[in-house]
Amino acid sequence: MDYFKNQLNQWTDWQAAIAEPGAFEPLIQQIYRSENEPFKTPELVPDSLAAVFAVGATQIAIFPPTSIATHPRDRYQTERFSLTRLARLQVTAPILLHSGFIFDTYQFYYVIYQPLVGISLTEFANTAEPLAKSTLGRQIGTALRKINREVASFNQVDVQVLASQADWNQLGATFAAERQAYLAAHPVAMNRFVHGQLNGTNVIVTTGTVGFQHFQTALQGPWQMELVPLVLQAFGGDPDFLAGLQTTLQSPDLATDLLIGLLWRADGPAQIKAWLGVDTVTLTTLAQKLTRLVKNESEG
Structure with a gap:
């Protein structure tokens, strides 16, 4: 019996199916039955x-099939590996409950976890006082070192x-x-674990600590890559977050580490253009602006 009825010919078909939790409900119900987990009506996350859904007190992430996505098994294994690793390191993250695949209309890999x-x-930053921001920054720095x-x-x-x-040439000739x-003059270790998308959504403030979620795009690379979405997006350059982070991260030169992280990211050109709001930039100008950001100095 095929529990998933939608036809998936391209990525837009997958996006349309995700927008309708009912399309996945029979599939999720069968998965929960096979894992002996109580089932409730899925709610889109x-x-x-x-395709992520809240099912009672748990969540399930279902990965797109190979017919419309490249390396879905790799994404699944990355999420499973990451959650297992953070549990071992005693860093706050969703608790992995089950993982596997189901043969249906398509082969779907899935993980079920306690979110x-x-x-x-982002929500925390809207109302937090400076001391609370600094404290959270310190907690994040401690967690990142692990x-x-x-x-x-x-x-x-x-x-x-x-x-x-x-396309680095899009930033200038x-x-x-x-x-x-x-990068040749600043070699770095290429074998560090990197979440890669620690933005304002994937960093979660829990009771007394900080946690991280959504590890599908984690990778092995320079640890400096981790700083880019964290500092430029999640922190938005906030000096209180930055002060706390530097206290425990123990980076002797955060601006240089940020620059290295930008230069090693595949989305580096897009990140630089979005942050600076310009299409053309020199490396010297970029380095100077990062230094001012870290030191909380004005352009004047």
Whole structure:
């Protein structure tokens, strides 16, 4: 019996199906039955990659099939590996309950977990006092020192290949060459665990601590990559968050680490353009602006 009835020919079909929890309900009910978990009507949880639903006190992430996505098994294994690893490191994250796959109309990989209970960093930042922001920044720095440790390869993502394929020339005629020269002069370890998307949604403030969620795009690479969405997006350059982070992260030069992180990310050009609001930039200008950000200095 096929529990999933929708036809998936392209990515837009997947997105349309996610928007209708009823399309996944029979499939989820069968998965929960097979895992001996109590079933309740699924409620959609926004996610850019997987189909994620709240089912009672648990959540399930269902990964798109190979017919419309590349390496869905890799995404699934990355999520499962990451949740298991953070539990071992005693870093707050969703608790993995079950993982596996189901043969249906398509082969779907899934993970079921106990989600974090708290508010997003973005929500927290809207009302938090400076001391609370600094305290959270310190907690994040402590957690990152545990997370961003050396790790064996756990998926097929090659950071160096992806970064080299990015269009660095869109930032200016000389930027690509400047980037290559800078990275050659600043070698970094390429075997650290990196969540990669620690934005204001994926950092969760829980009771007394901070947690992280949504690990489908985690990878092995320079730990400095972790700082980019955290500082530029989640923190928005807030000096209280930054002060707390630097206290426990123990980076001797946060601006340089941010620059290295940007230059190693496949989305580096887009991140730089979005942050600066310009299409053309030199490496020197970028480094100066990052230094001012970290030091909380005005443009004047």
